[in-house]
Amino acid sequence: MNQIKIYDVAGAAGVSLATVSRVLNHPEKVRPETRAKIEKIIKELGYKPNLNAKGLASSKSTTVAVVVPELTRSSVAEMINGIADCARKRGYLLRLFVNNLNREAATIESERELWGDVMASGVDGVLYINDEITDEHLEILSEVSVDVVLTNTVCKEPSFPSVAIDYKKAAYDITKEMINRGNKKIWMITTIRKYMVNDLKVEGYQEAMKEAGLEPYVLQVSGKTELNVPAYEEALKDGHPDVAIVVRDSMAVSFTNVARLAHIHIPDEMQVIGFQNTRYAELSRPKLTCINTPIYEIGEKAMDLLTNLMEQTLEEGEDLHEFIPYEVVWRDSTK
Numbered sequence: 001m002n003q004i005k006i007y008d009v010a011g012a013a014g015v016s017l018a019t020v021s022r023v024l025n026h027p028e029k030v031r032p033e034t035r036a037k038i039e040k041i042i043k044e045l046g047y048k049p050n051l052n053a054k055g056l057a058s059s060k061s062t063t064v065a066v067v068v069p070e071l072t073r074s075s076v077a078e079m080i081n082g083i084a085d086c087a088r089k090r091g092y093l094l095r096l097f098v099n100n101l102n103r104e105a106a107t108i109e110s111e112r113e114l115w116g117d118v119m120a121s122g123v124d125g126v127l128y129i130n131d132e133i134t135d136e137h138l139e140i141l142s143e144v145s146v147d148v149v150l151t152n153t154v155c156k157e158p159s160f161p162s163v164a165i166d167y168k169k170a171a172y173d174i175t176k177e178m179i180n181r182g183n184k185k186i187w188m189i190t191t192i193r194k195y196m197v198n199d200l201k202v203e204g205y206q207e208a209m210k211e212a213g214l215e216p217y218v219l220q221v222s223g224k225t226e227l228n229v230p231a232y233e234e235a236l237k238d239g240h241p242d243v244a245i246v247v248r249d250s251m252a253v254s255f256t257n258v259a260r261l262a263h264i265h266i267p268d269e270m271q272v273i274g275f276q277n278t279r280y281a282e283l284s285r286p287k288l289t290c291i292n293t294p295i296y297e298i299g300e301k302a303m304d305l306l307t308n309l310m311e312q313t314l315e316e317g318e319d320l321h322e323f324i325p326y327e328v329v330w331r332d333s334t335k
Contacts, residue, residue: 004045004046004047004048005047005139006020006021006047006139006142006143007135007139008045008047009038009041009042009045009047012041012045013037013038013041015034015038016157016158016159019034019038019159020038020042020142021142021143021144021145023035023038023039023042024143024145062091062092062093062124063092063093063094063095063121063122063123063124064087064092064093064094064095064123064124064125064126064127064303064306065094065095065096065097065118065121065123065125065126065127066080066083066094066095066096066097066126066127066129067097067099067114067118067126067127067128067129067130068080068096068097068098068099068129069098069099069129069130069131075152075276075278075293075295076129078295078296078299079129079151079152079295079296079298079299080094080096080299081296081299082295082296082297082298082299082300082301082302082303083127083151083299083300083302083303085300086299086300086301086303086304086307087303087307090303090304090307092124092303092307095121095123097114097117097118099114099130111136111137111140112140115140115144119144119145119146123146124146124147124310125146125147125148125149125306125307125309125310126144126146126147126148126149126306127148127149127151127299127302127303127306128141128148128149128150128151129151129152129153130150130153131153131195131196131197131198132193132194132195132196133150133153133155133196137155138155138157138160141160146310147161147306147309147310148160148161148306149161149162149163149302149305149306149309150162150163150164151163151164151298151299151302152164152197152293152295152298152299152302153196153197154167154196154197154200154321155196156196158321159320161305161306161309161320161321162320162321162322163298163301163302163305163321163322163324164197164298164322164323164324165293165294165298165323165324165325165326166323166326167197167200167201167204168200168201168203168204168207169204170201170204170275170291170326171188171200171201171202171203171204171205171208171245171275171291172204172205172207172208173204173208174245174273174291174328175188175204175205175208175209175245176208176211176212177328178242178243178245178271178273179208179209179212179214181335183242183243183271184214184242185217185241185242185243186205186209186214186217186241186242186243186244186245187217187218187219187241187243187244187245188201188202188205188206188216188217188218188219188244188245188246188247189218189219189221189244189245189246189247189251189252189255190202190218190219190220190221190246190247191220191221191222191223191247191248191251192220192221192222192223193223197247198247201245201247201275202218205218205245206218217241219231219235221251223248223250223251225250225251225254228251228254228255229254229258232254232255232258232259233258233262236258236259236262236264240259240262240264240269240270241270242270242271243270243271243272243273243334244270244271244272244273245273245275246272246273246274246275247275248274248275248276249274249275249276249277249278249280249281249284249288249290250278250280252272252273252274252275252280252281252284252288252290252333253274253280253281253283253284253288255272256272256284256286256288256333259272266286266333267286267332267333267334267335268335271289271333271334271335272288272289272333272334273288273289273290273291273333273334274288274289274290274291275290275291275293276290276291276292276293276295277290277291277292277293277329281329281331284333286331286332286333287331287332287333288331288333289328289329289330289331289332289333289334290328290329290331291326291327291328291329292326292327292328292329293326294324294325294326297324298324301322301324305320305322
């Protein structure tokens with residue numbers, strides 16, 4: 001017999017995963033009629049919550065966990081700076097957990113082990129930095145008994161608080177701008193591996209292209225520089241776009257280097273736009289035009305939101321999803 005999961009309860013009750021989680025962990029935060037309905041369904045289905053995770057977080061410590069992917073990303077350090085500055089002002093300590101599991105070999109069990117370590121540390125809340133949020137991740141997050149804020153990412157389940165930029169709108173806006181400048185052949189270069197934020201960028205790009213009656217072209221390559229060069233070389237064999245919009249700065253610089261070796265002049269023949277504004281953009285030759293993702297501010301705002309959730313200082317009905325303003329930093333890779 002299949003074990004009843006929190007998804008089953010949420011589906012039967014017609015509510016979000018987070019609402020079920022609140023009934024289990026913070027019932028006082030849920031309206032009595034909603035709570036009674038969910039409790040009745042839990043009893044009928046025989047759902048057993050993850051008591052291990054629930055019990056591990058019972059000790060308060062004025063400490064926040066920051067769960068990050070591998071530390072090789074240039075954006076992570078700057079985001080942690082923003083988190084740390086806000087934590088210092090609000091009187092919280094930070095505990096860093098590096099999710100350096102091999103992405104290809106990682107299982108949901110290993111992810112649960114990581115979260116077991118996080119909750120065993122007795123933290124008050126968690127800032128979760130992860131581009132790749134699957135249904136399995138959502139199930140784990142729903143069973144965590146402390147507040148969690150998604151940082152620099154969003155997910156399809158709207159009840160999970162998040163702080164990021166509006167990636168879909170940003171991609172739509174920059175694509176629209178390049179179309180208005182007279183460019184017709186515009187590529188979007190993204191990762192083969194599925195990441196929520198990259199999917200949103202592709203959606204925004206495709207929407208702008210279709211509105212203009214232009215054919216979208218999405219090139220999927222490895223996010224690792226040492227692996228994406230052959231794919232770029234192959235893609236450029238039969239011609240190049242007027243503009244390439246690339247989901248990561250490191251990938252954009254790699255694409256620029258391959259194009260220059262193929263004697264494609266940038267920006268006169270082809271323009272390239274990145275999507276982070278990391279140090280790679282300044283080091284690139286020519287310097288890379290980017291949509292600036294305000295990493296420090298995202299970290300700062302995420303910590304601020306998490307603190308308000310933990311201290312229950314938010315007004316009822318206040319939006320738990322904050323989009324940070326962004327801008328385009330124009331440099332030498334565009335005309």
